Amino acid sequence: MQDGGEVLFLDGVGEVVVSIGRSGLSLQPLHPELVSSCWSSITLQPKLDNKIKFSDVYAVELLDKGLICGPWNTRTAIQGKKNIEMHRFVVHGITRTRKRPSPWVPCEYIFGHKDLKTCKNWFERLMACINNEGDRPKSLMVFVHPLCGKGRGVKNWEIVAPLFDRAKIKTKVIVTNRAGHAYDTLVSLSDIELKALDGVVAVGGDGLFNEILNGILSSRYKASYPPTPEGFGYFGSNENCEEQTRSGLNCSMPTPDSANTTFPGNSTKCDDHEPLLSTSQPRGLEIPSLKQDHLVPFPNDWFRLGIIPSGSTDAIVLSTTGERDPVSSALLIILGRRMSLDIAQVVRWKSSPTAEVLPTVRYAASFAGYGFYGEVIRESENYRWMGPARYDFSGTMVFLKHRSYEAKVAFLETPNTNPLTASAEDDVTGAQPLQSCQRRPRKIICRTNCFVCKEASTSGKNSEGEVADSSRTICENPKWVWSKGRFLSVGAAVISCRNERAPDGLVADAHLSDGFLHLLLIRDCPLPLYLWHLTQFTKKGSDPLSFKFVEHHKTPAFTFISSHDESVWNLDGEIFQACEVSVQACRGLVNLFASGPEV
Numbered sequence: 001m002q003d004g005g006e007v008l009f010l011d012g013v014g015e016v017v018v019s020i021g022r023s024g025l026s027l028q029p030l031h032p033e034l035v036s037s038c039w040s041s042i043t044l045q046p047k048l049d050n051k052i053k054f055s056d057v058y059a060v061e062l063l064d065k066g067l068i069c070g071p072w073n074t075r076t077a078i079q080g081k082k083n084i085e086m087h088r089f090v091v092h093g094i095t096r097t098r099k100r101p102s103p104w105v106p107c108e109y110i111f112g113h114k115d116l117k118t119c120k121n122w123f124e125r126l127m128a129c130i131n132n133e134g135d136r137p138k139s140l141m142v143f144v145h146p147l148c149g150k151g152r153g154v155k156n157w158e159i160v161a162p163l164f165d166r167a168k169i170k171t172k173v174i175v176t177n178r179a180g181h182a183y184d185t186l187v188s189l190s191d192i193e194l195k196a197l198d199g200v201v202a203v204g205g206d207g208l209f210n211e212i213l214n215g216i217l218s219s220r221y222k223a224s225y226p227p228t229p230e231g232f233g234y235f236g237s238n239e240n241c242e243e244q245t246r247s248g249l250n251c252s253m254p255t256p257d258s259a260n261t262t263f264p265g266n267s268t269k270c271d272d273h274e275p276l277l278s279t280s281q282p283r284g285l286e287i288p289s290l291k292q293d294h295l296v297p298f299p300n301d302w303f304r305l306g307i308i309p310s311g312s313t314d315a316i317v318l319s320t321t322g323e324r325d326p327v328s329s330a331l332l333i334i335l336g337r338r339m340s341l342d343i344a345q346v347v348r349w350k351s352s353p354t355a356e357v358l359p360t361v362r363y364a365a366s367f368a369g370y371g372f373y374g375e376v377i378r379e380s381e382n383y384r385w386m387g388p389a390r391y392d393f394s395g396t397m398v399f400l401k402h403r404s405y406e407a408k409v410a411f412l413e414t415p416n417t418n419p420l421t422a423s424a425e426d427d428v429t430g431a432q433p434l435q436s437c438q439r440r441p442r443k444i445i446c447r448t449n450c451f452v453c454k455e456a457s458t459s460g461k462n463s464e465g466e467v468a469d470s471s472r473t474i475c476e477n478p479k480w481v482w483s484k485g486r487f488l489s490v491g492a493a494v495i496s497c498r499n500e501r502a503p504d505g506l507v508a509d510a511h512l513s514d515g516f517l518h519l520l521l522i523r524d525c526p527l528p529l530y531l532w533h534l535t536q537f538t539k540k541g542s543d544p545l546s547f548k549f550v551e552h553h554k555t556p557a558f559t560f561i562s563s564h565d566e567s568v569w570n571l572d573g574e575i576f577q578a579c580e581v582s583v584q585a586c587r588g589l590v591n592l593f594a595s596g597p598e599v
């Protein structure tokens, strides 16, 4: 190779001078007059940029000797293309599809040279450059849910698996055979085994992702339970909980006996009706000890979770990438994109008013909802045979019942918790007409490189790359605010929860890692008004939270108490029976193979 680059043949372009820079390859066609713009419209061939960034190259391969096409232009199309047999190597990159700006598709640049040694030399140098791109995963565990969506899990994995092979990423693939399979596998994985992985990927929907999240965190994340308001809590009555009072907040620590009494495989005592619990086999699990030093503490800076969207809603993927495209998501994983994600820690104190107090921890990545949201999930279980259409059907049924629930909610007010809608006292009857709220602040939408999330995540890192656990010290001068009455629903969105029905999500300006929950309290109101509110979610750019019967509070934590017998919550689309819960946002608790929504 000479200074200033080397002449190689590029398939469809002809001779180009190729040189390696710090961040990518530069290409200069030797005969630009011969290069037609239409060559790039051939599938897999990218628009000819003068630069191929290493951060966008997901694999390099040496090919057998074969034909390389000359410049692809109108003249060659008429006269016939001049193909030359050469030694070849291929650079696999990504490009955007023409129709929409966002989804990524793989593309390839095939280079040729008459000398095999030259090709090998280029191949090795490029491999070294790609390997220098930090953060790319080398080993992943992949769970494939064969029945998710309309049975798309296996098919989607078959589509993207060759990309992982090409990128030389080792994948241990497990096709789940029951609910709870992924959870059990991850809980029983030793820390040494987990440490050998760069991440875990769900080929499924939000439910499989939730299972993986809980499987990873339940025994490895040790933190205080969420703060609770004065007068609430079972610290005296439960020997398993150590009372802690910090900054005027009640905080209790999960203990070996209490922290992990929740999910399929490790529930010792269960008064739930969660489908996961009934289908998994209970088994004795090692209970994590607080004194045990985990090799994989959470939060940390390296381990990541990924999703290849294949479910019926895929709200987590849509909210974190802006797309619902298995190939784009696979490329984000392979290229090692990273962003941190807040997680809601949900502690159930009681599953029903008469049940004994048994703190049970669950984690949710997108949403925790009660009332309407919980009922829809419970009802939809009766209509599984309908497939994803069951949500519309049961949603309509539950809507028509128009049930409201007596409940008390206390949330932490912080300087960031300015009232985003009408105050709780504004409308006790819930029967006021629609009115726009005057005080709603300007929405800052979370996007790729979001400055709001960046600010939050950089403030909590220590020198060893571990992320300081910031979820415990929530705010300096917290104040609990109570909201009581009859609610149609109570929900907490961790992220925007975009989905195909709600293009802006439940909360358009929710951020992926700012450390806050968006608490939505929907007070009882006449059915037509409730319908009006719900239909606003389906319209892009509308403001479904600007009704007087809707309270919207940005808060780090809240506590909920209902005396209703059949209280069910919806956690990331999965059922969770609970009448008393406390919830907190754990800022940046996990990392995701994503770079934020490009919306």
Ligand SMILES: Nc1ncnc2c1ncn2[C@@H]1O[C@H](COP(=O)(O)OP(=O)(O)OP(=O)(O)O)[C@@H](O)[C@H]1O
Pocket: 145, 146, 147, 148, 149, 150, 176, 177, 178, 179, 180, 181, 204, 205, 206, 207, 208, 209, 211, 276, 310, 311, 312, 313, 314, 388, 573, 574
């Ligand atoms: N092989 C399996 N058979 C039955 N259920 C499974 C299996 N693997 C995972 N599950 C469970 O199925 C539930 C739904 O999974 P997921 O959300 O990934 O798919 P989905 O098609 O979006 O489903 P849903 O519409 O029920 O939310 C999860 O609780 C998951 O744990």
